[in-house]
Amino acid sequence: MKMDPSFKANAPSFTANVAADEIIADGRTIELSFAAAVDPQSAQGAIQLRRGCETLRARIKVTKRTVQVEAPEVAPGALRLVISELLGAKGEMLVEHYVLPFSVIPISGKLPADLRIEHAARVVINEFDVVRLAPGQEARGGHIDVVKAVNRKDGMPIELAFDERGERVEYGKRLAELAARRQAKYGRIHETLFNQLEQAKDADRIPIIVWPKLELPAAPYEKPTHERSLRPPEAELKIDAEIRERSGQMRAALERYKVDLDKADAADKHAFPLRASATAEQIRALAQNDAVGAIHFDDRSAITDLGNSISIARTDLAHVAGFDGTGIRVAVWEDGPSDTTDLSFAARFTASPPASDHARLTSAIIKNVEPNKPKGHAPDCSLYSANTGNIDALKWAVNDQHCTVISQSFHRNSEPGSSGLQSDDLLKDWMVPRWPYPTILQAAGNFWLGDPDGISPPESEYVNHKGFNSLAIGNHNDTASAMSGDSVFRNPASSHGDRELPELAANGTGVSAVGESMSGTSFAAPATAGVTAVLQDVDGVLCSWPEGCRAILLAAAGRNIQGGTWWQDVATRTDARDGAGAVDARAGVTIAQQRSSRNGAATRHGWDVGTISSSVIGGDRLATFRYHIKVPSGLLFPRVKVALAWDSAVTSSGGNPTASTLNVDLDLLIRDSHGAQVAAAASWDNSYEVAEFSAHAGETYDIVIRRWSGTDSTWYGVAWTTTGLSLAEVVGVLPERISHG
Secondary structure (H helix, E strand, O other), X not given: OOOOOOOEOOOOOEEEOOOOOEEEOOOOEEEEEEOOOEOHHHHHHHEEEEEOOEEEOOEEEEEOOEEEEEOOOOOOEEEEEEEEEEEEOOOOEEEEEEEEEEEEOOOOOOOOOOEEEEEEEEEEEOOOXXXXXXXXXOOOOOOXXXXXXXXXXXXOEEEEEEEOOOOEOOHHHHHHHHHHHHHHHHOOEOHXXXXXXXXXXXXXXXXXXXXXXXXXXOOOOOOOOOOOOOOOOHHHHHHHHHHHHHHHHHHHHHHHOOOEEOHHHHHOOOOOOEEEEEEHHHHHHHOOOOOEEEEEEOOOXXXXXXXXXXXXXXXXXXXXXXXXXXXXXXXXXXXXXXXXXXXXXXXXXXXXOOEEHHXXXXXXXXXXXXXXXXXXXXXXXXXXXXXXXXXXXXXXXXXXXXXXEEEEOXXXXXXXXXXXXXXXXXXXXXXXXXXXXXXXXXXXXXXXXXXXXXXXXXXXXXXXXXXXXXXXXXXXXXXXXXXXXXXXXXXXXXXXXXOOOOOEEEEOOOEEEOOEEEOOHHXXXXXXXXXXXXXXXXXXXXXXXHHHHHHHHHHHOOEOOOXXXXXXXXXXXXXXXOOOOEOOHHHHHHHHOOEOOOOOOOEOOEEEEEEEOHHHEOOOOEEOOOEEEEOOOOOXXXXXXXXXXXXXXXXXXXXXXXXEEOOOEEEEEEXXXXXXXXXEEOOOOOOEEEEEEEOOOOOEEEEEEEEEEOOOOEEEEEEEEEEEEOHHHHHHHHHHHHHOO
């Protein structure tokens, strides 16, 4: 590999020909160039190549100031170059501690030496979908390697794709051809409904949800960033007027086809989208009408997601800090509690709902009034019971009660077996960027032999909720040391196969409150919802910025439960089950208390929100502003975690049906004060990125946002935190260890 002098390692005493989080496609030699001569004997013990906990047999060759590390033939995957206490030829300390994460991923084509690979995915494009293969995996019909690369000197990005023969292909053209095939087959009818129609007779009646054509970016206007939006902005009211007009045109089309509207929607002239009952023949005819954007199956089934919540999420420490969700409106969307004793609701959608013990516990996890017991994650929030599985209850909670946090712990029967977004996903992705801008937390789902979903084998179940603008929550145990064995983690299909769900994990194992005790992701979701209410209590701006809430929750998740770092797991197609890690309310509060700004002073913790538009993107596709992280000089074993979150747009692009689409692909780059890249996260298909790295005490790092593709504006949230041990903490720990030694 050719030396890349523009990328220096964290320590200024040497440069490396491999940047942090780089992907190596061929060649196994890492070259380090030092400012002083290296002691060969020290190098043999100080420099190691590791995969997980395993140390690989690497050949270390020292030539005065140059060290070459030749790796053995290794299987594709994530690796780390670790340097510990490396001495110079004169006995001086050259490097005290340094970690260089990178990945080995074979690529069929040969890339020029002046390009650095930041992400690569091997995929197969079938007739109607894309399937991602494991790194190096072969497929009978061939494959395509898609590559994100940048020029080593000027950082200019370029996307390349190669077939199994190593020949260049136009991946965008292949995706367009795939979209055309899907359009020709499905048209404006969602795939789940289409499959039902194939089995239905012309006169069979099917419940449907109909969306109009929409042409809106993810961020159609500038949202206030320094105050909570207590009422819809003027621009939002204009959008509402346009939607009412389009919905009226669609309503007229339904009437022409004599489609039976849902009674509630027929009575509400502002209902959107519209629910109806139609015959298979009517649906096929309706799909040809230009006023219609998409037709979905209206799945009204509601299957509950059953399998020391406050302390393990460290919400008790947030309460001690004075934050308990005061004034925040939180809704539990599912059937009502079987018994409201020791529960306190500000309002309920209906006075006579379907009821369950499940809903009693999910509500109590957020807030309860049981005497002499923990009062929930957000004990002073205003809790609302959106107490049916019908979408009317969700609309009531958001549009009428103005709730800014929603917890959902049920799923539809059609969701676990589907690889794509379903009707509810589309609705929630639409609601999040609309006032009052709710943050939505959902149970990822559980699988077990004989469960109601009937997926065979059970572990093939997809994460139940697949929207871009919400968070799916997995279930970890009582010590945040392992994921529950039945917590669903299979990722949905996407254009590059690198989506990663669930995004987070929380404790849902053996949760007890108000006389109920159950386990499952059902109880991880309300725990995260309660933590979100606590964050919104810290700074009211977060009530109007779900993007900021998501970023803080992701950055605060410092406890990794399974797999490696989020980015290396995504890059190497390692499905680690826990997303960014375990929810941590205290860390989230620490971040939320430190609002930062573009190009502001460097801080140990921080967050910000805003709009990414073409006006703040340079010719190199990098944002023209930076955020700065300061690692305290006295911190031992410091580690930095950064998260970026943004939105999809529910829109009708070209001839495609109305859908939730990521029209902008953002990447996250972290650089040190010398301009060296120390971490990156550059997936294609996620609405968030997470980067983390071992930092250096006293160093300042820059957060750089890159718009890899797209030109639309989008709202975003960014957050960061630095963890480590202070000298005082170490001094306090040592005597205790000695006394017990």
